[in-house]
Amino acid sequence: MNEMNQYRGYEPVIGLEVHCELDTATKMFCGCSNSFGDVPNTNICPVCLALPGSLPVVNSTAVEYAARIGIALHCKVQPSIFHRKNYFYPDMPKDYQISQYDEPINVDGWLDLPMSGVRIGIERAHMEEDTGKTTHMGGGGRIHDSAYSLVDYNRAGVPLIEIVSRPDIHSAEQAREYVSELRMILVSIGVSKARMEEGSLRVDANVSVRPIGSDTLGTRCEVKNLNSLRSLTRAIEYEIVRQVELLETGEAVVQQTRHWDEAGGMTIALRSKEEAHDYRYFAEPDLVRVDLGDERIDQIAAELPDTPEKRRMRLMEVIQSVESLPSDSVGDVGYDNAAVSDGTDTRQPNRVGNVITVVEMGLDHLVIAALEGGVTADRALSRTLNEAAARIEDADKLDPAAYTKLLMMEQDGKLTATQAKAVLQSMMDGGGDPELIASTMGFEAMDSSEMMDIVAGIVRDHPDEWRRYKNGEAKLAQFFVGQAMKITRGKANGREVISMLDQIKQ
């Protein structure tokens, strides 16, 4: 369906604020351990409890991680200062949050969505600290009617990066794609576990709608409590429809903060603009300007692990060189979706999808090794995406050289597909040389004259099927291959069997 007509002539405009906990050893402003799931209130000290007289000291690793994020998101990484964001809340020990305001560390970047190829602007990615965690006991778990509340300050002071997109997102699906790609970037550059289910990646969505063709932004609502990609897309979808319906019935959208109710499948108003906090920002006098310096930033950039975008490009390049495809038919993955949508090469959309998936699973190094070792792209992608991906933790430990060797053995007919898969499982169980494993399993390549006898025998024993196959019922090839597999207990090479059938036919 055409997206433009999906919402009765309205276009959704979405900006996302993503909070990401940095995976540093210690907290943002003190030496307490930064770890998830410990016994409550065990990782605390005078600083993160805001005892009188305590002072913050910036965690330099957190600053470097922030710079990595900035570089990966093509931001300008600049000298920055901290501000205090003042508001009272029981789980915020100082009753102000140390954050960044008008001079954040990262500004003006972008992120390209790999499938849809849309470029989303990044307004800023700034440093701040997390709050503690309050559990409201009784009264439905909300602060207002609870009997009492328990606060765990282990999370108070954990380093956070808030990544603010520009309102360049125009569908729930794009929002999902953005968060998914951002998550992959954060994990691959080693700065965060970015687990939505653990709260180390949290998303707020600013949603508005406007008539298609309009340049002005509609009144927005901020939707909170989006704890999974599923709730993100559902909440945005709900919110778009809610706003369109309001406008269609002549009502106005009220600027609000809204809470996503996962069970009820709806957003609920939390507070309006008038009730919004006045955070009384001012420059944090306990901290000084943070300036990594150009030299250090260059060094961080040079040492930055490849982003998914770079890895996809690299994988595509290798595939392209193996298949000798003209470069313009491949396109630059993540930069230009023309090649995938113009339909000139039907294999390409699939290739792009495969490449995205392989990189997402972190198995691109295996595919590249295989391709460079002479394995065809189809075989390398298929074995990786099917067999290896099914056991991703084990696949990650595979020796790329051994993996390549296995795939070459299969390609050279030394192993049948079935045998190759069995050897691969064994390699993922405990590693080892594929040749050795194959011989231990008794997978010796069959002598081809012996194989010819077996195939001829199958043809003799199944005259009906043979007649139909000869008359052009090509799919019966699988029947003969299956019979050959049965007789040889999997040692037969399917492709060899088919070529032998062809020889007999002639």
Added chain:
Amino acid sequence: MTVRRGFTTTGWAATLAAMIRNGEVSAREVSSRYLDAITELNPSLNAFTTTTVESALEQAEQVDRLVARGEDPGPLCGIPVAVKDNLCTRGIPTTCSSRMLDGWCPPYSATVVEALRQAGAVILGKTNMDEFAMGSSTETSVYGVTHNPYNLERVPGGSSGGSAAAVASGMAVVALGSDTGGSIRQPASLCGVVGMKPTYGTVSRFGLIAFASSLDQVGPFGRSVQDVALAYSVIAGYDSMDSTSLKVSFDGHSRFLQLDDSNISTRGVGNTLKGRLDGERASSAVAVAGRTTGTVQVGSRDLGIYTDEVLNAPVDGIRVGILKEISDSIAPDVHRRVMEAAEALATLGARVDEVSIPELSYALPAYYLIAPAEASSNLARYDGIRYGLRVEDEDVVSMMSATRSSGFGSEVKRRIMLGTYALSAGYYDAYYGQAQRVRTVLIEAFLRAYNDFDVLIGATAPTTAFGLGEKIGDPLTMYMSDVCTIPSNLAGHPSISVPYGTGDDGLPVGVQVLAPALGEPVMFSVAATLERVAPELQPPKLYHDGSLYYKNAYLQEADR
């Protein structure tokens, strides 16, 4: 000089430390005498809110053990000290003289408190103060007012009134205070002792309960410039726990006792050091300007040469500016003393001239926007959740509200309201933003003045000690008490108050010496000179037998 001279409770820090170090008197005996003085005098002065008799005697005995083993316990060997009650002391109540923190014992000690202990000092107790250091008279304390040792009907000044009164009355040799807008210098002036606010960033704020973070600085009180310089050299130094701490290097105990700079010229210490520090001055001045803070990388420097040579350095050739704006707003008897001090310096060869810094007139209003703004945020943490007072109520929000309503006194609430307003959306630019711009302008004006002058002098306080209750009902008049001291806090510059005779009422007058950032050496040189030439100040007559007696150590040396 007789060995036991002045040793009742009136020893000077360096002399007394040397006596203890040499085994002439035990640290335990010294501390006992001081604790006896507290027992006798504190009921009428209310300078201490907590005394730590047991741990003080333990510390003193530890010092004696080290001495017996032939080890040096440190530059403050056995020296009894008092600590303002906004400095965290592990296991000892630290209350800011507020109901909010009544009985609260921190699990850690301030860096400066640790430094005192490591230097061999004996901590006698915690001193009274205006609640959360907000006040100029020590009248806003929840534990009652502190009385001026010179006249029990007068205020000791504030907010560090307890520390000033403790030193003035001989209940401690030196004391620590904190100075946000004059809270060390003004009470020092009113109580007739020496009090110093260091260059912002040279003394760690870790463990100092914040009032206004960009202005707060810990500093010492003493009965002589030498005592103050010694205590300063102990507490100053880089602290990785305080991000605004300057990287200034010191070299252990020798920093006070030994001179390590062979470049001291005949022109005087001040000018030589000025030349050395000039290059860094601008950047550190910017570093203390708050909003325009630069990356603090001052590098290695040795400020720790407060030797006899520094304190005895001649002032001839030193350029002294009499601050016109400060002179304009003070009482005639106080002004007369300032002019006498200036003349004395001129007689000794200093080049004295009047200097006008018109921008100073904006300092007070700027301060009363910046300090309350930062305070409104710093004091938000007292919410009844984790420590201190909690007043139960039906839900968490009303509990927080009830706790803060009940825990804070009216002056604290007034400043929280002022500060909250100054930072509010729509008012920020007109108030807080404008005040920060004034601050930058003021720093630039000071830097221009320091092109022509090495130090500036003026009164420390507009008047001598005023009466208890006289100004407490009129906040604006009370705020004016800090008009002479506030500029140094806004600029982050060092400043010291030295007693210089008395006013018409016979009460002490203090003269203030201001220096540029990191200009402590020249500041101490001029202050020590003033101390030598100052009219003799009789000690407060607190004992029936009049045994409490002290005067300038150097004069005593000369008398011998």
